[in-house]
Amino acid sequence: MHAIDGFLPAKVAEPLHADEIHVWRLRRPKGAGREPLLALLAGYLGIASDEVRLVANEHGRPALDPLHGGVLDFNWSHSGEQALVALARGLAPGIDLEQRRTRANALEIAQRFFTAEEAGWLGTLDEAERRTAFLELWTAREAVLKALGRGLAFGLDRLAFRREAAGLVLQWLDGEDPAAWQLQPLDVGDDACAALAWRGAPRRIRRFALADATR
Template sequence: MQAIDGFLPAKVAEPLHADEIHVWRLRRPRGAGRAPLLGLLAAYLDIEPAAVRLVAGEHGRPALDPAHGDTLDFNWSHSGEQALLAVARGIAPGIDLELRRTRASALEIAQRFFTADEAAWLATLDEGARHTAFLELWTGREAVLKALGRGLAFGLDRLAIRSDATGLGLLWLDGEDPATWQLQRLDVGADAFAALAWRGAPRRIRRFALADAT
């Protein structure tokens, strides 16, 4: 097992402070389903994994059953055999993970579903830079929509994302004040892209890695 920030996974149940978000990177082997997720949530709740109960929100976002209390919230994302889990108190985090892969239709997708300005910007980039930028805009969108409690059906063109050397930023979100939102790029190595979003004040992000969650 590997630890980041000086804590071992065995100490996952150490206090999750109100001004923090814990982000876990873990393996999700084929066929594992929600087992890795339930195992980590159980550690935070100090119960057995089999006792963790999840419910689906109005638009399908999974959440802890109210029987577990209303202070702890989470979101997770998986791509291939990797997964990210964000856990926080008092906010609804949204997280997205995408493994690096070439999308021949990246510009076409952007022209159809992103804002006109974003699509025009992507069109100015060379192929390699375009695929990187596209995945950054995509993970940023997914993270925001998941924090909002909405899926892709909300409309990918109803928000605008900034991606540059300083990181990610939410420029516009239909019906919301983007200034009240946080959107951050997560460094998950050269083989993947990830973003974390939430509505509320800035928080300290503490990152952990669990080599084998099964």
């Protein structure tokens, strides 16, 4: 079958080149656990899904067991019954997906965990704009922290973003050079918000969707 708008409606992993990051969108029904992720990783590794072995670092970030060669890295995020998986060679990607929903305390959360400048900017927006901007800031933070190999416990206030015409840019990250980082928003439709981050040079992002096996 042919690709449609950059998405492949088939369970086939194309070759992942060193200058690319592959981002897959797939269904993760309730109770599926890691099965959709393992099936996708198996396709890249050329093995059965029950042969895929994962490990976690001291902060809980999952990764492929070194027995798989230590070349391929991934990160994934799920919200509702959707999931995003980022795969790359030679770098650790971070990805976050969040369903859009009303958060009555979004500004309160921002004032507590974001920088004063970010919270101040959110405070100038109307409710609809604030909901979108909050999610953009949240997913950007999660993506960077996951690429860093740390979780939210690292501290949401230890990184900051500035808004430019093209979107959010990492302005400060404690202990890191923000200029060495890439941050890319991902269009996942009107019902969700997502971001991809990595430390390193720009790479081509290729996006795919996994066909629903029930169709």
